[in-house]
Amino acid sequence: MAPLDFKPNDFSEVPYSVYSDEQIYAQEQKQLFQGDAWHFLAMEIELPNAGDYKTMPVGDTPVIVVRDKNGNINAMVNRCAHRGNLVCIEDHGNLDCLTCVYHNWTYDLQGNLATIAFEKGIQGNGGMAEDFDKSCHSLQRLRVETYCGLAFGTFSDDVPSLTDYFGPEMCGNIQRLLGRDMELLGRFQHGLDGNWKLYMENVRDTYHATLLHSFMTTFRLNRLSMKGAVEVSEGGLHHLTYSIRAQDNDQGQYDAKEIRAQKDDYALKAPELLESWPEFECDTTLAIQSLFPNFSIQQLSNVITLRLIVPKGPNKSELTWWVLGAVEDTPEQRAMRIRQSNLVGPGGYIAMEDGAVVGWVRRGVTGAEDKKSILAMGGRDVERISESRCNELAVRGFWQGWHGLMES
Ligand code: FES
Ligand SMILES: [Fe+2]
Missing domain, CATH: 2.102.10.10 (Rieske [2Fe-2S] iron-sulphur domain)
Structure with missing residues (x-):
């Protein structure tokens, strides 16, 4: 089938038909959702x-x-x-x-x-x-x-055990975030106006964060210059992006009292929205992980969420968020997590644009099934790790993993 026809070891160009073609949708149901994946x-x-x-x-x-x-x-x-x-x-x-x-x-x-x-x-x-x-x-x-309190299922007798499927790097982050007694603080569920893969590309796209999300740049929450990395698992199936609390001269950016718009002409009326505490010894303040095909675990400061994007036909999908806390949280920490969770969900100060862009891309590529998107930021190959987050490495990895399972 032509749309699956990627160049060997090059997933830097993706035909737009993958977001709307009925036959591809049917093949995904068989090969991915009923196939060799958890x-x-x-x-x-x-x-x-x-x-x-x-x-x-x-x-x-x-x-x-x-x-x-x-x-x-x-x-x-x-x-x-x-x-x-x-x-x-x-x-x-x-x-x-x-x-x-x-x-x-x-x-x-x-x-x-x-x-x-x-x-x-x-x-x-x-x-x-x-x-x-x-x-x-x-x-x-x-x-x-089950692993770290999460239950996964598969229709496949052949897919390896859950932890072998994730691999040690991915398990490390799951263990770090969820390997303790957790509690469910809330759940959001909402529809998205486009194909589920548009959202998974967005989850893996480290390069849009400071461009699309004006809240992040206005209040200087994330800089691509912060120390961090992108890791892609063997075969491209899963990914982890993380960045580490800025030190010394950048320290102030997570101090809520210091939060100011870049031009200093306005500030957050409720800066406590961004109050946080250093929860992890490793000082990671942002970690976004995707587990193939349609699941993501995210840490944004002290907001810990799970996301599942379920296809509802080629042109629609449904996103569920689980917002989590730890049982050992103090009442102040619990309140901080709940306040910070305004950053995520359907109207989240940061997450809202990710949902919107799924619908905008769907509309943009309608009638352009013979054309292709470009994923060449950071090269065209699929390496396993990059210290630059200004790239599309993990998105190319998604297509490598997708292609591998669709052809198996
Ligand atoms: S008992 Fe008849 S359909 Fe279930
Ligand atoms: Fe985003």
């Missing part, structure tokens, strides 16, 4: 008790994630083995067993078919065919693994 399902703290469940999509496939009576998290396709009805209709809840409302087939919390209404018929008449074997009609199960 997909974020839930935080373990969202399902604290036996019987707690949530429903969510993996790509286009509706999935039930549930904690069973042994404490394990299971995930099953939300599709009754009888005639395909959704078994769970609500977003979340607590149940002893899963019951399909259509004809009352019931499943246990591992997805095994337990009972069928009128299985033996009524007064000796009717009932299921004699050769029908309940044990052959469970809900379709996903493989599930």
Whole structure:
């Protein structure tokens, strides 16, 4: 198929058709979302008790994630083995067993078919065919693994274990941020007016931060000159960008009292919005990580978020944010995190433009399926690491990973 036709080892030009082509969308569902990749399902703290469940999509496939009576998290396709009805209709809840409302087939919390209404018929008449074997009609199960309180699922028997899939560098950042008792401070969910990959490109694009986000530059929150790096995992699948608290002469930029607009003609009316504390020994103040295909973990000062961008057809997607704190936070730290979280979410002072630009690019490339975008900042190859964040290395990495799985 022509749109997958990248030059060997060069992912610096991407045909615009990848954001709208129906066939590519269908191939992604098969090769990525039902293929050899792990997909974020839930935080373990969202399902604290036996019987707690949530429903969510993996790509286009509706999935039930549930904690069973042994404490394990299971995930099953939300599709009754009888005639395909959704078994769970609500977003979340607590149940002893899963019951399909259509004809009352019931499943246990591992997805095994337990009972069928009128299985033996009524007064000796009717009932299921004699050769029908309940044990052959469970809900379709996903493989599930958890790491640092995050549960992931896959339809693949071949994809390596979760930590091997992420690799040690990516696990290091997950452990740093989430390897402690966390609490959920809030959640945002909103639609985006474009293809899910436009958002994942944005997550990996370190070069736009000081250009698109005028809040950042106005209040001097981030400079590409700050010490940091971009790391791309083997094969391009995942990435991590980070920067480190500026020292000495740049120290003031994270001191809320010093926050002033560049031209000194106005300042934040509530500078406490940006009050922060040095949470990590490594002094990292910004870390953006993407885990292929559509999941991201982000630290922006003390705002720690998870993001999942779910495709809703070629031209639409849905973004969910989980905003997190640590159980050990003091009340002041918790309040600081909540105030700072105004930077993220659908109307966030920094995040708003990332959502908007997805729709603007979609509109911009409509009718230009035969043309290509350029990703040549920082060269054309896909190295594993760069100390410059003024580049499109990790975006090229995304396309390398995408291409590898789409062709597999
Ligand atoms: S479709 Fe579920 S019981 Fe019939
Ligand atoms: Fe951005």
